[in-house]
Amino acid sequence: MADVLKKRSEVKPEDTWRLEDIYETEELWESDFAKVKEMIEELSKYEGKLHEENMLLEMLEKNYAAERVAENLFCYARMRRDEDNANARYQGLVARCGSLMTEFSTKLSYVAPELLAAPEGYLEGLMNKEAFSDYTTFVDGLIRRRPHTLSAEEEKIVAMAGDIAGAPSTVYNMLNDADMRFGEITGEDGEKIKVTHANYIPLVMSRDRDVRKAAFDALYTTYKGYSATIPAIYSANVKKDIFYARTGKYESALVSKLEPDCVPQSVYDNLILAVNEHVASLQKFVGINARLNGIDKMHFYDLYLAPKLGFDINLPFSEAYDMVVDCLKVLGEDYKDVLIRAKNERWIDPYENEGKSSGAYSWGTYDSHPYVLVNYKEDLDHLLTVAHEMGHSLHTWYSNTQPYPKSGYSLFVAEVASTVNEVLVLMELMDRHADDKSAMAYLLYNLLDSFRGTVFRQTMFAEFEKIAHEMGEKGEPLTAQSLNSVYADLNKKYYANLEFDELIAYEWMRIPHFYRSFYVYKYATGFSAAMAIAGMIRKEGAPAVERYKKFLHAGGSLYPIDALKLAGIDMSSPEPVRKALDEFDQLLKKYEEVTKDM
Incomplete structure (x- = not known):
């Protein structure tokens, strides 16, 4: 019989991460939410003034300050929700953060076009100025983007296609995640099992070959049934990539995707x-x-x-973590000290509970220490997940x-x-x-x-x-x-x-x-x-x-x-x-x- 998962409220505090290190109370979260809305609103006043160095510097400082606060808000809300995805309170906080981020990007939509239209040499001149030393990565990205920039009116038209461009991915995800059903197979014990995205890999890891084959056949026979729809969706996605590459004057879609990382x-x-x-x-x-x-x-x-x-x-989490720390001692005392702090100061949320997000991730903000979510089980795979x-x-x-x-x-x-x-x-x-x-x-x-x-x-x-x-x-x-x-x-x-x-x-x-x-x-x-x-x-x-x-x-x-x-x-x-x-x-x-x- 499978273990009954604890409710989040039943998990001992010492077995959870300490998100209070970001916001001690939710009143402080609400205060920052109101604060960042004001900060975002203030950024609008710099429109049309970015060709003046002092105005640009002021805008960048305020922009990144607002971004840091917004990052804290979103990270806290999302990690609270991930503790229990059924918690409506934190679903609401995440939704509010999503709207905030949309508002933020909308208010700043003037920045790149305005700077890309700056007089020749303006951006290059900023690269060697001490006042802009924190922003050289941002400025250099604009300089490299400039040969691929259209006129203001053309850029506006391309931007208007943004919602359409996201359609192939949206439609595919809706079809793949919500609409598709892969049928049932007979499991190892003779029971009927519905094949899903979540259990497909465990099924093809079964030691019963009939189960493996049945899962494989069920999954891909279903995809075969969408032989008109999915290729049409993917074709639209490829055409979207080609459209953006050609309007951006890149030699190919591949080159356009490698360019932001400066990868040949x-x-x-x-x-x-x-x-x-x-x-x-x-x-x-x-x-x-x-x-x-x-x-x-x-x-x-x-x-x-x-x-x-x-x-x-097969080790309990605490022993597995200590083994990871010991195996990584070659990376030095400073690395080891941070790993020990992470365990002692509750940076990690190790155990599965009812409603908790699956899988594992590392997250955090510039103003917080990193956090790690895992759903630990006592085997080598999960020990390596912790190390990862x-x-x-x-x-x-x-x-x-x-x-x-x-x-x-x-x-x-x-x-x-x-x-x-x-x-x-x-x-x-x-x-x-x-x-x-x-x-x-x-x-x-x-x-x-x-x-x-x-x-x-x-x-x-x-x-x-x-x-x-x-x-x-x-x-x-x-x-x-x-x-x-x-x-x-x-x-x-x-x-x-x-x-x-x-x-x-x-x-x-x-x-x-x-x-x-x-x-x-x-x-x-x-x-x-x-x-x-x-x-x-x-x-x-x-x-x-x-x-x-x-x-x-x-x-x-x-x-x-x-x-x-x-x-x-x-x-x-x-x-x-x-x-x-x-x-x-x-x-x-x-x-x-x-x-x-x-």
Whole structure:
């Protein structure tokens, strides 16, 4: 019988995060809400005056001051709601914050067009002025955006298309999350189970192959039934990307999406090229797992089945956290001290309760310490989740040493620090269990499977997006037949040793990330960078840690590729990805060796 979840009110205070560190009382929250509305209103008075340096500086100072307060309001409201999503009080606070943010962006809509229309040399001149030193990232972004800016009237027309542009994503999410039903299958105990997005992965991890196949068939047969609708939605999304790229005078949709992070297309292309060169290693990993699971002919519905290797780490949260801290001691006393503070000062909300948001995340504001939400269970996966989220938290902690306008780091590097923690913990655990074949096999499987899911799978997705957009740019129709053909061919290339299941051609239809175009490649590059950093830390010790912390401290003061160079990683070169894939090969050899007699 499943454990009955506690109500939020039944959870001991010491087992919750302390959000009072942001607002001790809700009266203080309401006071700040009223205050920030006044601050936002005042920003309107600077319209038409931003070509005067003193007025621009004053506006920027007040804008970022208002943003900091708004950030506190939203973060507090959202985290309170996440404690119990049925709490109407906090649903209301979140809704009010959403309206506030819309009002904020509307009031500031004049800023970018006005500055982009400034006399030649005005913005460039600000870059070297001490008074604007906190705002150089903002100003440089405008300078780089200027060649892609239209006339004021044309920009207004493009802006008016904004609501329409969001339609493909909105329609897809409504269809995918609310309208689609995947039917029922028979579970391991003979009971009827409704297949859902939430339980699909657990079902294809079942040790009962009939259950795995039934779940796979139920899910993708349903998507097949939308072979007219979903391709039409995705085609509209691709056309939207092409529209914005062409109106913005970019050479392609891909380039337009890479430009905000100052990432050259070679980074994207080199990732795909390097991963394609190592698909044989992926296939070897899949083959070893097939043998360990006693499967002669491996199908796509078998990919998530973990071998039974006779080992796990089952620790209560407090002990698991202490193990994470100990495994990360190589990162130095200052890093360790913050991790200890996080536990002692209740930065973490560790346990599941009725109504609590699922999954895990790290959040916080410039004026608060980071917070972490998890739903901890006693196994290695959740121990690594804790390490992962604390990596995000420490990245934010160090980044907040930057001035507020330069503290926020790019999504391109967002997964680096979290993955460094995961890898360091796994590597340290391997050192500790080097003489235990079952433990080594289990730990190696976890790291290799992370590689599979993060580097190989996300790169395959990135390759699909690139091909689909290139087809759209050539005027080729994006239909179920054409898109399924592309996706099927990619799966045949990446998983050449699997029995081909025709339904896998429909898998692209269930990936919501495709409506946030050219985003998923960042998972693969981030993982590759993290592997390289973790390797240097283990090999060099203190010098590599010092470089890594310079990266953590950089926040948003540098573009992501330049920030990673502080850690000794040059993502403009194909080397980090190639080295990560070479490391995959070395780990795979160890995995093959320790499992050969199992």
